Amino acid sequence: ETGVTQTPRHLVMGMTNKKSLKCEQHLGHNAMYWYKQSAKKPLELMFVYNFKEQTENNSVPSRFSPECPNSSHLFLHLHTLQPEDSALYLCASSQPDKKNTEAFFGQGTRLTVV
């Protein structure tokens, strides 16, 4: 248990569906991240939020829409996805104003687009 909780753990959705991934942390962290990890590939940083403000968007397609209503919650809204979007989606949090902070990851959501 890392203190970062992601739901759901598994999700199967059609290309025309709309779904949302949820991430929650009660570690008091002010930075939250979304990563995508395709099969046997490195983690790809998608979005970064610092103090609820989006500070990084790594050229992610608009069919992925993040939302950070407060420092403890992060969502990833999904719509009209493609099969190649099937992957493990990981959320992480850290305290960016600490010099030697470590990041805590959730268990991830395994997404399959059919």
Add this chain to the structure above:
Amino acid sequence: LAKTTQPISMDSYEGQEVNITCSHNNIATNDYITWYQQFPSQGPRFIIQGYKTKVTNEVASLFIPADRKSSTLSLPRVSLSDTAVYYCLVGDSGTGRRALTFGSGTRLQVQP
């Protein structure tokens, strides 16, 4: 961003010591070196972090030479459960993103 270079894969046997070296020639003065472990279908897990010299915890040791252009993660007496991907990250945690850009990592396979 300081780029890191690690071996793609390593093999070992149970009970052996494993050393994984990471090169980071462009490390900046404010950068820390952090290692994570990732099992299949799970999020990465923090192992150890250091700035210079040697750091040891209950899981591993981290050796950093004086020039800080490389670092070595040392896993003593590995077991089958240490089979995982190990990532070396270099960055200044104060900026958030720089500290959490992952490279390809080193896939460690421990054999019985």
